[in-house]
Amino acid sequence: MKPPPFSYHDPRSVSDAVGLLSKLENAKVLAGGQSLMPMLNMRYVLPDHIIDLNKIEPLSYLRETDGVLEVGAMTRQRDLEFSDVVKAKFPIIHEAILNVGHRQTRNRGTVGGSLCHLDPSAELVTLSAAHDATVTVIGPNGTRDIAFTEFPVAFMTTALEPDELLTRVRFPRWPAGHGYGFVEFSRRHGDFAIASAAALLEEDGNGKIKRASLTLGGVGVLPVRMREVEKALVGQTASEDLFREACEACRKVDAIEDVHAPASYRQHLGAVLSRRALVAAHGRVGKA
């Protein structure tokens, strides 16, 4: 359980990091290390070069401007957890982040690292899909924005080119008073989620749904935005029966089958957790 030999690089700027990334063969980018380091210890990956981003200070920030939460790629997960802005204006992120591993891993683990690793059950991945996030990446030819819907392309594979680096993620704010709910099922607290659901709701004064967002995590290899459910909800009056009926669509999602659970169980959890997330979201409408 020791990492294989590699050369270590700790650039001080994003441009130096991009330079190294385009120059070096078989290089891996090290962010918080909470996934890459175990993979190195187990020798699942055998890179010739490690490019450590931990000395690039400008990649670590968290700010809200014009209703958009902007988070630098090297911002620690704990910074989201303890941010007052996140708690007040992006409450689903606060609720979900408490399910991301444990205190010890959130202290080191980064937002960008989690998004690039793209574990199917990663809460930050599910949140980014739910919140219509946009990521910014930089490569030798400059920067480009990628809508998060386009970012995950295959199992644990992103739209990043091999010489590109993720620099930030932006979450547009939902209006004050929106409802939110993040529900997750795992064997033990802090374990990888077998399934999770993230729901956001906007209602008019009479309980009529104006806008809905529902995302499943851990069910498919990629986060699944349940557009079909969202469509079925908009324009309707919120009720548990409505949510239950609409969420039946989650049983048809193409689901992962592994040692933890068969696909049918994940589909079942998808439907149940979605309903619970929507019920929680509805109960919170108008309260924040």
Added chain:
Amino acid sequence: MSDKRRKIAVTINGKRYEEEVEVRYTLADFMRQQLGLTGTHLGCEHGVCGACTILFDGRSARSCIMLAVQADGHEILTVEGIAPSPDKMHPLQEAFRDNHGLQCGFCTPGMLITLLEFLRDNPDPTEQEVRIGISGNLCRCTGYQGIVAAALDAAQRLKPAKEAP
């Protein structure tokens, strides 16, 4: 020096160490094998069991999934640095002894460090909060009952000291 080795300077439990390390060395292996600080235990070596938990600049982290080179210029606290003096235990350690918070003791260094940070941030926790607080540390002996009791007891022991004038 090739790019496979680096010189680092790190402060551990108040003592400064200047060492040359192999860059692939984990922080845990560096402390245990190169410095002889074997108080930090290695259980799973892939960031699951929590036995290797240390405070890195005051925040808990798993030293088996950090590189020693990343500690250059930083401050670390390990279980060896918890007690106020060689013949006196920290109140948290006392609480572990009095509440059967350990049996074989393998998980204890990680438990103590984790709870040190936890009780600093949350001096008056509920039982449920303690259980979530130590959810990243595995114990195969106690069934956690004694550890939870010790943590709650330690919170009480640490309180008067803080409130004293």
